[in-house]
Amino acid sequence: MTTYRIAVIGGTGPQGKGLAYRWARHGHEVVVGSRASEKAVDVAEQIAQRVADEGGSPAVTGATNDEAADGAEVVVLAVPYAGHDQLVASLAERLVGKVVISCVNPLGFDKTGPYGLDIDGSAAESAATLVPGATVIGAFHHVSAVSLWSEVEYLDHEDVLVCGDSAEGKAVAQELARAVTSRIGVDAGALRMARQLEPLTAVLISINKAYKVRSGIRISGL
Amino acid sequence: MTTYRIAVIGGTGPQGKGLAYRWARHGHEVVVGSRASEKAVDVAEQIAQRVADEGGSPAVTGATNDEAADGAEVVVLAVPYAGHDQLVASLAERLVGKVVISCVNPLGFDKTGPYGLDIDGSAAESAATLVPGATVIGAFHHVSAVSLWSEVEYLDHEDVLVCGDSAEGKAVAQELARAVTSRIGVDAGALRMARQLEPLTAVLISINKAYKVRSGIRISGL
Numbered sequence: 139m140t141t142y143r144i145a146v147i148g149g150t151g152p153q154g155k156g157l158a159y160r161w162a163r164h165g166h167e168v169v170v171g172s173r174a175s176e177k178a179v180d181v182a183e184q185i186a187q188r189v190a191d192e193g194g195s196p197a198v199t200g201a202t203n204d205e206a207a208d209g210a211e212v213v214v215l216a217v218p219y220a221g222h223d224q225l226v227a228s229l230a231e232r233l234v235g236k237v238v239i240s241c242v243n244p245l246g247f248d249k250t251g252p253y254g255l256d257i258d259g260s261a262a263e264s265a266a267t268l269v270p271g272a273t274v275i276g277a278f279h280h281v282s283a284v285s286l287w288s289e290v291e292y293l294d295h296e297d298v299l300v301c302g303d304s305a306e307g308k309a310v311a312q313e314l315a316r317a318v319t320s321r322i323g324v325d326a327g328a329l330r331m332a333r334q335l336e337p338l339t340a341v342l343i344s345i346n347k348a349y350k351v352r353s354g355i356r357i358s359g360l
Numbered sequence: 361m362t363t364y365r366i367a368v369i370g371g372t373g374p375q376g377k378g379l380a381y382r383w384a385r386h387g388h389e390v391v392v393g394s395r396a397s398e399k400a401v402d403v404a405e406q407i408a409q410r411v412a413d414e415g416g417s418p419a420v421t422g423a424t425n426d427e428a429a430d431g432a433e434v435v436v437l438a439v440p441y442a443g444h445d446q447l448v449a450s451l452a453e454r455l456v457g458k459v460v461i462s463c464v465n466p467l468g469f470d471k472t473g474p475y476g477l478d479i480d481g482s483a484a485e486s487a488a489t490l491v492p493g494a495t496v497i498g499a500f501h502h503v504s505a506v507s508l509w510s511e512v513e514y515l516d517h518e519d520v521l522v523c524g525d526s527a528e529g530k531a532v533a534q535e536l537a538r539a540v541t542s543r544i545g546v547d548a549g550a551l552r553m554a555r556q557l558e559p560l561t562a563v564l565i566s567i568n569k570a571y572k573v574r575s576g577i578r579i580s581g582l
Contacts, residue, residue: 251549251550253550253553254555254556296581299563301563325567325570325571326563326566327473327474327567327569328472328473330475331475331563334476334556334559338560340553340556341521341523341548341557342579344523344549344550345547345582348547351581353579354579354580355578356577356578356580357564357567357575357577358518358576358577359518359575359576360567360571360575
């Protein structure tokens with residue numbers, strides 16, 4: 139198995155924390171990043187404790203987002219869309235030459251429910267524009283944050299959809315999907331497919347609301 | 361089982377023909393619509409012959425799009441996005457008071473592959489704006505036209521996602537999904553979710569190309 143040193147930017151949020159747990163459990167070296175290092179250290183300790191309790195040997199630490207990105211081979215953006223562009227711009231130099239995986243969902247909510255924000259392209263494409271020297275990949279948008287942390291089993295009824303313009307970059311994200319679903323992620327095409335994958339989360343939230351479930355996406359026919 | 365009299369506008373195209381076959385086989389009364397009635401009659405005869413060969417008693421005829429819409433309770437828009445708005449406008453009076461199901465996918469293709477066209481909203485919402493007196497529902501975007509016609513089995517590894525602003529209208533489309541997947545369709549939220557469902561087809565086409573498959577969507581967790 140290939141193991142990576144992964145920085146999870148925004149790793150104290152529910153999606154980031156859940157992914158960090160799954161990767162730490164799977165043997166990857168994980169740095170939880172946050173604006174405040176104390177919060178990141180606290181979450182890293184929770185994850186480490188849990189993985190150790192489950193019999194694993196976790197390599198997980200906490201740091202500021204900047205420090206986390208510095209030491210990583212793979213940087214995962216698990217941040218809210220509000221402030222996304224400024225955060226990516228602030229990290230830009232640290233992301234050059236790295237695989238950057240965006241899980242960002244630009245969503246709005248009103249009385250009708252969730253909807254995809256009317257943005258120019260997608261969050262992943264914005265990151266690619268802001269950091270031309272990084273290999274930006276879109277993935278892990280649709281996996282329930284609650285399921286990532288509250289369940290112990292692999293989420294093997296779901297697929298992780300991966301989009302990007304670099305086959306090598308996609309291969310990294312597809313490999314990292316194993317920690318979540320037990321299978322490699324699905325190659326879902328070019329980076330611009332993030333325009334479809336990111337707001338698709340609004341559909342899943344609508345389904346969750348209607349059926350009182352935690353839904354996910356599975357690709358049939360593979 | 362509730363049976364409907366369904367007009368399939370653009371029923372001579374691959375998606376329309378495949379859906380018409382599945383509905384005729386399932387006991388619905390189907391009118392295949394086309395600009396030219398001869399072509400519609402020809403396709404209706406192919407469908408009728410096939411369903412009869414399979415031991416069914418098909419009620420399927422062909423007509424112009426106008427005539428098809430006139431006699432139907434449910435009107436399915438299975439037309440290319442190019443010319444969609446003009447066609448819907450031309451049918452407007454005939455659609456008032458009816459459930460109108462849009463399967464339209466506004467997609468473009470270039471050397472990178474398929475992509476969602478940058479349109480204002482979605483085809484389904486355009487139809488709803490053009491015909492305020494109709495109950496417009498989005499559904500059946502992701503089912504492979506080839507699978508609909510070339511396979512005999514239910515496509516029970518896939519889901520039909522249904523969006524709309526009318527619970528009654530959604531219930532009709534959800535019921536009609538039985539003929540395709542053997543299960544009722546999934547309530548995927550408000551009509552504006554069509555902005556996500558329509559171009560999601562670009563992702564499926566990307567997957568089909570990468571893996572040489574005919575992919576579809578399944579919702580996990582239900």
